[in-house]
Amino acid sequence: MSDDGRMHVPGPDVADPVASGSGQGAGQGPAHPHVFPRITSFRARRSTISDKQQATWDRLWPELGRQVREGDGPAGLLDTESWFGRRAPVVLEIGCGTGTSTLAMAQAEPDIDVVAVEVYRRGLAQLLSAIDRTSDPESTSAPVTNIRLIRGDGVDVLTHMFGPGSLTGVRVFFPDPWPKARHHKRRLLQPDTVALIADRLRPGGVLHAATDHQGYAEQIAEVGDAEPRLRRIGLDTENLPMSVARPVTKYERKALAGTDVAELLWERTR
Ligand SMILES: C[S@@+](CC[C@H](N)C(=O)[O-])C[C@H]1O[C@@H](n2cnc3c(N)ncnc32)[C@H](O)[C@@H]1O
Numbered sequence: 043m044s045d046d047g048r049m050h051v052p053g054p055d056v057a058d059p060v061a062s063g064s065g066q067g068a069g070q071g072p073a074h075p076h077v078f079p080r081i082t083s084f085r086a087r088r089s090t091i092s093d094k095q096q097a098t099w100d101r102l103w104p105e106l107g108r109q110v111r112e113g114d115g116p117a118g119l120l121d122t123e124s125w126f127g128r129r130a131p132v133v134l135e136i137g138c139g140t141g142t143s144t145l146a147m148a149q150a151e152p153d154i155d156v157v158a159v160e161v162y163r164r165g166l167a168q169l170l171s172a173i174d175r176t177s178d179p180e181s182t183s184a185p186v187t188n189i190r191l192i193r194g195d196g197v198d199v200l201t202h203m204f205g206p207g208s209l210t211g212v213r214v215f216f217p218d219p220w221p222k223a224r225h226h227k228r229r230l231l232q233p234d235t236v237a238l239i240a241d242r243l244r245p246g247g248v249l250h251a252a253t254d255h256q257g258y259a260e261q262i263a264e265v266g267d268a269e270p271r272l273r274r275i276g277l278d279t280e281n282l283p284m285s286v287a288r289p290v291t292k293y294e295r296k297a298l299a300g301t302d303v304a305e306l307l308w309e310r311t312r
Contacts, residue, residue, distance in 0.1 A: 081227055081228055082195060082228065083137075083195075083197075083217065083218060083220070083228050083229060083230035084137075084161045084162075084195070084218065086161075087162075089162070089163045089164060090164070091163060091164050091167040094171075095164075095167040095168070095170075095171055096167075098167070098170055098171045098174050099167050099170060101174075102170050102173070102174060103170065103191075106170065106173070106189070106190055106191055107166065107170070107190070107191045107192070107193065108120075108125075108190070108191070108192050108193070108203075109192070109193050109194060110159075110192055110193065110194025110195060110198045110199050110202065110203065111194055111198065116198055116201070116202040116203075117202055117203055118202065118203070119202070119203060119204070119205055120157075120203045120204060122155060122157070122190075122208075125190055126155045126187075126188065126190065128155075130153060130154060130155045130188070131153075131154050131155065131210035131211075131283060131284065132154075132155045132156075132157060132204075132208065132209055132210055133154055133155070133156050133157070133209065133210055133211035133212070133213060133284050134156075134157045134159065134196075134199070134200070134204065134209050134211070134212050134213070134242075135156060135157070135158045135159065135212075135213040135214075135215070136159050136196030136199070136200075136212065136213070136214050136217075136230065137159070137160060137161075137196060137214060137215070137216075137217055137218075137230070138158035138159065138160045138165065138166075138169065138215075139160065139162075139165050139215075139216075139291075140164075140165045140168040140169060140291075141158055141160075141165065141166070141168060141169025141172060141189075142289065142291040143213075143215055143288055143289055143291055144156060144158045144169060144189060145169065145172050145173065145176075145186065145189065146289040147213075147285060147287075147288070147289070148186055148188050148189045149176075149183060149184075149186055150285060150287070151188075151284065151285050152184075152187075152188055153188075154188065154210070154211075154284055154285075155188050155189075155190070156188055156189045156190070157189075157190050157191075157192060157199075158189060158190070158191050158192070159191075159192045159193075159194065159195075159196045159199050160191070160192075160193065161193065161194060161195060163193060166191050166193055169189070169191060170191065173186050173189055196214075196230065197230075197235055197238070200212075200235075200238050200239065200242050201238065204242045205242070206241050206242060207241075207242070207243070207244040207245070207247075208242060208244070209242045209243050209244065209247055210243075210244060210246075210247050210248070210283045210284055211243070211247055211248045211249070211250065211283065211284040212239045212242070212243060212247075212248075212249050212250070213250045213251075214230065214231060214249075214250070214251045214252075215250075215251070215252045215288065215291075216252060216253060216254065216294070217229065217230045217231060217251070217253065217258070218230070219253065219255035219257070219258040220258075221255065221257070221258075226261075229258060229261065231251060231258075231261070231262045231265060231266075232265065233265050233268065233269070236249070236265050236266055236269050236272070237269055237271075240269050240271040240272050240310055241271070243271075243310040244310065245310050245311065245312055246283055246309060246310065247283065247309070247310045248275075248282055248283065248284060248286065248307060248308070248309055248310075249266065249272065249306075249307065249308045249310075250286050250288075250305070250306075250307050251266070251305075251306045251307075252288060252303055252304065252305050252306070253303070253304055253306075254294075254301045254302065254303050254304075256302075256304075259304035259306065262304075262306050263304075263306055266306060266308050269308070271310055271311060271312060272308035272309070272310060272311065273308060273309050273310075273311045274306075274307065274308050275307050275308065275309045276307065277305050277307060279307070279309075282309075286305070286307060288305070
């Protein structure tokens with residue numbers, strides 16, 4: 043996004059809300075108000091991916107990907123054990139962009155299963171291709187098998203696809219800051235969403251947010267601290283159930299030279 047040009051992520055700059063059923067865009071009237079009832083934290087745009095990415099998508103998406111909405115209705119509860127083929131702690135990343143952090147963190151923690159959510163197909167296509175490259179015989183890393191992808195709105199995913207206490211972690215890295223005051227209602231991390239995240243985390247589960255936007259960092263801190271089921275913890279907290287070591291993405295290097303990044307962490311207490 044951006045009104046101030048600071049939060050543009052290379053790559054996932056497009057979405058196809060009709061095909062994805064993921065929501066209407068900013069400023070557009072709701073084409074299906076019963077399906078897209080709320081203000082979304084993302085804009086709708088057209089989607090294009092390369093022929094090679096499309097071929098990878100056609101091959102891998104049926105196994106590794108899901109839509110949060112098909113037709114008019116939301117998907118049902120996810121059976122992550124059957125999707126991943128094992129029982130392991132599940133971490134949900136909302137707004138994974140091109141998936142640079144997703145891939146690196148999943149590679150660093152092969153015992154954790156990561157579900158990456160994004161509205162922009164191009165970002166998911168880039169992540170799928172990156173996952174695919176790890177299976178190349180010439181790849182220097184082990185094949186990555188612990189990532190699944192969901193195309194759609196992260197709030198929908200939390201609401202419909204995960205039950206209470208089912209997540210070990212939720213990651214939200216560089217959520218669009220919607221810097222203009224009249225757009226603040228579009229920010230993803232509002233009290234309702236943070237309450238939903240707290241509900242979906244298991245006791246001891248972690249919410250990890252990062253942002254370079256000071257005003258949004260303050261809002262996230264306030265909202266997280268006000269949620270009674272969450273307790274603020276530090277980056278150096280020991281024995282967390284998932285890693286909070288976040289790699290610096292290309293976006294971050296390019297866009298944030300000299301800018302402070304706030305890392306905000308909470309643990310679900312009860
Ligand atoms: C500024 S980008 C950051 C991308 C990535 N996390 C990174 O650090 O490079 C924010 C991303 O969040 C996605 N996004 C915004 N609202 C979302 C929502 N409600 N559900 C899923 N993705 C969302 C946008 O499509 C965009 O790709």
